[in-house]
Amino acid sequence: MKSEPLSYLGKDGGPWEIFTEQVDRVVPYLGRLAPLAESLKRPKRVLIVDVPVRLDDGSVAYFEGYRVHHNTARGPAKGGVRYHPEVTLSEVMALAGWMTIKNAAVGLPYGGGKGGIRVDPRKLSPGELERLTRRYTSEIGILLGPDRDIPAPDVNTGEREMAWMMDTYSMNVGRTVPGVVTGKPIALGGSLGRRDATGRGVFITAAAAAEKIGLQVEGARVAIQGFGNVGNAAARAFHDHGARVVAVQDHTGTVYNEAGIDPYDLLRYVQEFGGVRGYPKAEPLPAADFWGLPVEFLVPAALEKQITEQNAWRIRARIVAEGANGPTTPAADDILLEKGVLVVPDVIANAGGVTVSYFEWVQDFNSYFWTEEEINARLERVLRNAFGAVWQVAQEKKIPLRTAAYVVAATRVLEAQALRGLYP
Known part of the structure; x- marks a missing residue:
């Protein structure tokens, strides 16, 4: 018997429709687990x-x-x-x-x-x-x-x-119950390193991808959309490793400086004035031009559905590292693949936050806390291992990294479901 479709979303599936299309794309690679993908x-x-x-x-x-x-x-x-x-x-x-x-x-x-x-x-x-x-x-x-x-x-x-x-x-x-949430203040059982973890993870996975294609981070140009917690942490990580942050876009505007923008200085400006607009050490740029900048790394770190079939063809970056959740539509994915742009998908690129959240949760259960150096070292190890596994699947099956990440993840989830069975 065919499963009934969801009824409570109406005709406009919105972001959920994007997610289900991504699931559909991975089904052919799930083997015996494919029937459970529904x-x-x-x-x-x-x-x-x-x-x-x-x-x-x-x-x-x-x-x-x-x-x-x-x-x-x-x-x-x-x-x-x-x-x-x-x-x-x-x-x-x-x-x-x-x-x-x-x-x-x-x-x-x-x-x-x-x-x-x-x-x-x-x-x-x-x-x-x-x-x-x-x-x-x-x-x-x-x-x-x-x-x-x-x-x-x-x-x-x-x-x-x-x-x-x-x-x-x-x-x-x-x-x-400290462990009921993560991302808490340190005084209430929060973890060191949590605040910058998502942005740090974007850099770690982008750098791992760059190594695979022979791209140097030092001296590379970076454009970042969104300068909240994720975007500014990623910008600082790229900057600290010798890359040039040449453009930043947020809800107030877009600023550009080919010689590079100091993200620490920009952060101080944003904290005082509420956004990047008017930053005196960079030139204003029309919002649409942001996507066509000649850069090595493009980091969408705002909201979902930012890279679409309307603007994907303009992108000239070598690597797109998704700091936001769902910033690229499936149609845009196809365009970027055709253009040879390597997309490090959100489910790996921005997993630093939840990884350190997991560390926080574990520390709360044990009432024993690690140093920030230990946190950062564990984070890098987890993300590099995860990226390596996804890269290997992508090479073996000749599929994009997003599809490979879904193959790895869906296999683990559906295997767990198969082993647990149905109750009752």
């Missing part, structure tokens, strides 16, 4: 919650929140929580699916989860944000737990929100 196109559970918040003026505003468990065959759900005015169920489902693939590709004992609230956090005061976070945590509390579902920071959330989430969950269960 399960990857169906999230395990979807929770939609109402989040009422009392505002500072005494009125009550209502926000829609989500928490999705995509697959938990290999372990508890793991994935961030984002606050953004354009958050949708389709987006959160896709992000949860990418977390399943990412965790499995890197070899972490997690399944995929994701959460979000449709809200513009810039319009809320710190007190309103705290009440929003605590109410959302209480609403999704039926799913949470250090061995069930472990949230983390994502777009517009960070250590502060994770502290509120941990405290809310802990108060509701009557004991302190």
